[in-house]
Amino acid sequence: MDNSFWALVGLILFFVIIFYVRGPQKVGKTLDDRAVRIRQEIEEARELKEEAKQQLAEYQRRRREAEVEAQDILAAAKREAALMLEDAQRRNEEYITRRTAMAEAKIAQAETDAIAEVRASAVDLAVEAAAKILAERQAAEGGRFINESIAAVRKNLN
Incomplete structure (x- = not known):
């Protein structure tokens, strides 16, 4: 009885014990359970992939809407x-028009004031000249006639 015989006996006993404890059924059941679990994980991955596609489409739609809203x-x-x-341009033009009108009004007023001042000066000069002339002519008649004449000239010129 050599070692090969005992190795064969050990191998046969090993197979008998495995069949006795139903080893192949347990291995098959374990493999079937693992295959079911893998199928479930694949199905879950598909569902997650579809959900991710839907979310991506939703985000792209929102981005397009945001771009349209930004535009x-x-x-x-x-x-x-x-x-x-x-x-602003209209107000600026109105402002310029108002300022021009105010400047023109000031110029017209200054012009009117200058004319009035020249007239007043002319009247004063005329009165003084008339007074001088009358004073020379009527030096003998007295001051009454001169005063009346000066008052009449001032009244007529103003």
Whole structure:
């Protein structure tokens, strides 16, 4: 009885014990359970992939909506800026018109004041000249006639 015989006996006993404790059934059951678990994980991964695709589509839709909204806001801001610029130009033109009208009115008033001043000076000079002339002519008649004449000239010239 050599070692090969005892190795064969040990091997046969090993197989008998494995069949007795139902080893192949347990291995098969373990492999089947593992296959079921792998199928479940694959199905769960597919569901997660679909959910991720849906979320991606939703985020892309939101991004497009946000871009459209940003463009609308930008367009509205440009329109508002243009309106503000037009309003500022209109107000500037009105301001210039008012200032021009005020300057023209001041010039006209100064012109009127200058004419009135020249007339007043002319009247005063005329009165003085008339008084001098009358004084020379009527030196003998007295001061009454001169005073009456000066008053009449002042009344007529003013």
